[in-house]
Amino acid sequence: MKQPAGIPTFFKNLVEEPLNAMVEKAQDSGQRAIGYTCSYVPRPLLDVEGIFGVRLRAPGVSGTPMADTYLSNVICSLTRSIMELALEGAYSNLGGWVFASSCDHMRRLYDNLDYLEPLDFVHILDVPHKRGEAATAWMKEELEMLAEKLAEHFGVDTGRGALAISIKEHNRLLAILRGLDRLRRRDAPPLSGTQYQMLMMAATSSPRNLVIEPLESLYKELENSSDGIDDYRARLLLAGSNCDDPGYIRVIESTGGLVVGDRTCTGSIPALKPVSEEGDPLEVLASHSLDNISCPRMMEEFGARAQEILEAVKLTRADGVVLETMKFCDTWGVEASPLVSVLREQGIPVLRLEREYAMSSEGQLQTRVQAFLESMGR
Amino acid sequence: MSIFDIKRIKPTVADLKSDLASHGRLVSSLAKLPFRHGPLFMLDKYRRYPWLRTLLAANTLLEMSVRTRTGAYREASGFGVSHVAAGIGELVDNLFAKPETTVIHEDLVPPEILYGMGLNPWMAELLGIIAPLIRSEFAEPYIDAAESEGTPPDICSLPKCTMGIALKGEMPKPKAILTSNMPCDGGMSSYSVLERELKVPTFRLDIPYNFYGERAVRFFAGELKRAIAWLEEHTPGRMDWDRMRQVCEIRNKAQEYQMEVWDLVAKKPAPMAGEALYLGHMMYSVAMPGRERGVEYWREMLVRTKKIAAAGGALPDERFRCALWNPPTLIYPELFVWAEQKYGVALLMDMISYNRHPYIDTKSPDTMLQGLARVVMEGPMARHTRGPSENFFSDLFALCERFSMDMIWMAGHIGCKNTMALNGMFREKCRERGIPLLIINYDLSDTRVVSPAEIRKQAEAFMETVMKARPL
Numbered sequence: 001m002k003q004p005a006g007i008p009t010f011f012k013n014l015v016e017e018p019l020n021a022m023v024e025k026a027q028d029s030g031q032r033a034i035g036y037t038c039s040y041v042p043r044p045l046l047d048v049e050g051i052f053g054v055r056l057r058a059p060g061v062s063g064t065p066m067a068d069t070y071l072s073n074v075i076c077s078l079t080r081s082i083m084e085l086a087l088e089g090a091y092s093n094l095g096g097w098v099f100a101s102s103c104d105h106m107r108r109l110y111d112n113l114d115y116l117e118p119l120d121f122v123h124i125l126d127v128p129h130k131r132g133e134a135a136t137a138w139m140k141e142e143l144e145m146l147a148e149k150l151a152e153h154f155g156v157d158t159g160r161g162a163l164a165i166s167i168k169e170h171n172r173l174l175a176i177l178r179g180l181d182r183l184r185r186r187d188a189p190p191l192s193g194t195q196y197q198m199l200m201m202a203a204t205s206s207p208r209n210l211v212i213e214p215l216e217s218l219y220k221e222l223e224n225s226s227d228g229i230d231d232y233r234a235r236l237l238l239a240g241s242n243c244d245d246p247g248y249i250r251v252i253e254s255t256g257g258l259v260v261g262d263r264t265c266t267g268s269i270p271a272l273k274p275v276s277e278e279g280d281p282l283e284v285l286a287s288h289s290l291d292n293i294s295c296p297r298m299m300e301e302f303g304a305r306a307q308e309i310l311e312a313v314k315l316t317r318a319d320g321v322v323l324e325t326m327k328f329c330d331t332w333g334v335e336a337s338p339l340v341s342v343l344r345e346q347g348i349p350v351l352r353l354e355r356e357y358a359m360s361s362e363g364q365l366q367t368r369v370q371a372f373l374e375s376m377g378r
Numbered sequence: 379m380s381i382f383d384i385k386r387i388k389p390t391v392a393d394l395k396s397d398l399a400s401h402g403r404l405v406s407s408l409a410k411l412p413f414r415h416g417p418l419f420m421l422d423k424y425r426r427y428p429w430l431r432t433l434l435a436a437n438t439l440l441e442m443s444v445r446t447r448t449g450a451y452r453e454a455s456g457f458g459v460s461h462v463a464a465g466i467g468e469l470v471d472n473l474f475a476k477p478e479t480t481v482i483h484e485d486l487v488p489p490e491i492l493y494g495m496g497l498n499p500w501m502a503e504l505l506g507i508i509a510p511l512i513r514s515e516f517a518e519p520y521i522d523a524a525e526s527e528g529t530p531p532d533i534c535s536l537p538k539c540t541m542g543i544a545l546k547g548e549m550p551k552p553k554a555i556l557t558s559n560m561p562c563d564g565g566m567s568s569y570s571v572l573e574r575e576l577k578v579p580t581f582r583l584d585i586p587y588n589f590y591g592e593r594a595v596r597f598f599a600g601e602l603k604r605a606i607a608w609l610e611e612h613t614p615g616r617m618d619w620d621r622m623r624q625v626c627e628i629r630n631k632a633q634e635y636q637m638e639v640w641d642l643v644a645k646k647p648a649p650m651a652g653e654a655l656y657l658g659h660m661m662y663s664v665a666m667p668g669r670e671r672g673v674e675y676w677r678e679m680l681v682r683t684k685k686i687a688a689a690g691g692a693l694p695d696e697r698f699r700c701a702l703w704n705p706p707t708l709i710y711p712e713l714f715v716w717a718e719q720k721y722g723v724a725l726l727m728d729m730i731s732y733n734r735h736p737y738i739d740t741k742s743p744d745t746m747l748q749g750l751a752r753v754v755m756e757g758p759m760a761r762h763t764r765g766p767s768e769n770f771f772s773d774l775f776a777l778c779e780r781f782s783m784d785m786i787w788m789a790g791h792i793g794c795k796n797t798m799a800l801n802g803m804f805r806e807k808c809r810e811r812g813i814p815l816l817i818i819n820y821d822l823s824d825t826r827v828v829s830p831a832e833i834r835k836q837a838e839a840f841m842e843t844v845m846k847a848r849p850l
Contacts, residue, residue, distance in 0.1 A: 069802050070799070070801075070802030070803065071798075071799045071802070072795075072798040072799055072801055072802075074532055074792060074793075074795055074798050075795055075798065075799050101587040103563050104562055104563045104763070104795055104796045104799075105795065105799070107587070107766075107796075108767070108795075108796065108799035108800065109799075111766060111767035111799075111800065111803070112799065112800075112802070112803065115767075115803050124587075124766075126586055126587040126588045127587075128584050128586075129559045129566070129582070129584045130582060130584050134597060134600050134601070134604075135584065138586070138597055141593070296567060296570075297563070299559055299566055299567075299569075299570075299582050299584075300582055302570045302573075327530075327532070328530075328532050328795065330533055330534075330562065330563035330564040330567060330795065331563045331566070331567045333529065333530040333532070333533050333564070333567075334529055334533060334537075334541075334564060334567035334568055334570065334571065335567055335570055336528065337527055337528030337529060337571075338570060338571060338574055340528065352528075354530065
């Protein structure tokens, strides 16, 4: 299966650097970039006039020798890769970073970065592991503290009014990405999973106001396009943990399996769910964050997570699920097996893959996916 | 002795007398089971739960503790191990006798609330912690069972052992499960497997990451209230605040005695060391706090510690005082007995034992819940593995000062990613302070990863090259 032409290299360039040209451009105009990870940090809070959020990624990392010295080599390679690039100075232009206490690995990444590469502004959000009234109230207070700290440090307005505007603009971006995602449900989608992932990553790695227009024009162009991919062998749903490297999906798709949906930390489900524009923005952002149950860190939601995948399979008309989990991730590591059982009980073919952050063993991955497609009779 | 070159000490008449008392305590506690439940009932349990066979061999742990020592230290160690074994006997007894009120709880969720509600607690991880101390290879078939169900090899072997026990159908079915997000992601996630296997309702307590301050106490006391309401809905348990007050007062009393023991242990030479300290804490502050047994244990231990202090120190020749960070080496409890004999190393404190131990204010239900909230949030390991790294280091360096430690042995359990990810900082911070640090490369529950012989070699190399110690 060939990747269709039609996605401007502009987007490809945006995902190849930890801090891309758009980030530099925005910084040159006086805005300050805040690196953040992971999905539990609500981006609208970082995207107010004067500052903008950039999701931390580590494209191009080729090894993690320095990070291993501190984090050890039994920690997930996403955190080690971010740490490696941080130690190489790749994020030194950031104005600060914000983390979420989402898992053991993220917490220790924060600890080590704060020890080795402290930026002027460092914050970690204490994110509850479950939903409910008390948890939302706690999260709201957490966001309130972060908002105050941002306002004080950067001299920006993080008041209710500014946040309401930010949420509106955020929803505009999400609507465009949702539109692009919907195009993948066609029988012959005009864009591949690889290309979609590239657009998603371009959107989260760049200042919002500089990517909205290019994404919108691309959407309009693709929406009216009659060309599409029709030579695939099967439609696949990608599920699992962080997968911010479009190259990983490219290898899957090179075997003929078209990725039509991604229920991953960095994919379209549930990231594209609009944020409510009604009510107190901080409360809205707090419940929006906690309603993201896709990560097994949300300890009471195994059933809901399985259900979310089942619904995504139906929505995308996927023939099978590729469940990719980052090696050494404890929560996914333990939960993947029962999840596979639940999906198989429902008659859904599942391929479970354990992977490292940086793309490696392409041939092996291809063979696994090919065998999976064959096992489905495709 | 069975493990390497640990020397068996020739007993005196007084030693033999104290050994007899220790063995008597152990045997009588285990012999109670067939008397109480009947031999056929116990035979059935013995067949269904193979882990019982390992627990019944607890005398090997006792032998290790007494035959390698002499005098009052031997007597105290024997008392400690046999008392803890008898405590386990009581928990097993209740597990079989009261299935309708049994609630499985996660190891860092203290069971005081369950006692206050008239329920019967069973700590899911107890077997994975205690049984390898008796038989090193205990956890391995259970680890294999968890891995063959798809759990990755890199997950901590303690939750894997616990999951394996459930997956092999060897975990008695409780009425409910009370767990939390502690002490690590692997431990937290393992309960989704337990919940599916045991098919019982489960409540999960959420402990904040930043647990200092009244805001966290309020939030977590609220969590405890929600847990109580949930337990009242899903089990026959009902909260009786007078009973709860009694449980908390007993807990406080045991705590007071334990703190007095610690004050004495801080003196040089230390009048108590090793298993008597860490096993007692594990049992009576973690697995079954709030019981009279705990008060009895620490009161007796205090008497014995005072007695040893009056006569000198526990070890015949204390040359090095050691802090063990992370839980003790479950597959090789002989490590510190060997180190005592070979180099005069006194193990005085460890991560499980060392935490803030706040006393519980029993004035009202609210103050009790707030006190318990502090106990849980600042409990063993939780503060070190769940919270910011400051906790990990500030506690350790505070205890090094308090107990005049000469060195730190870090039990570098390969499955503990939380602590593995701090090793780089750990080395640098110890170097800055001039504290010698040994990071033992091993797995907490699996001898196939690093064998006890290899662990001993690492310790030996450290003692001779870094500490420049010569064997006694």
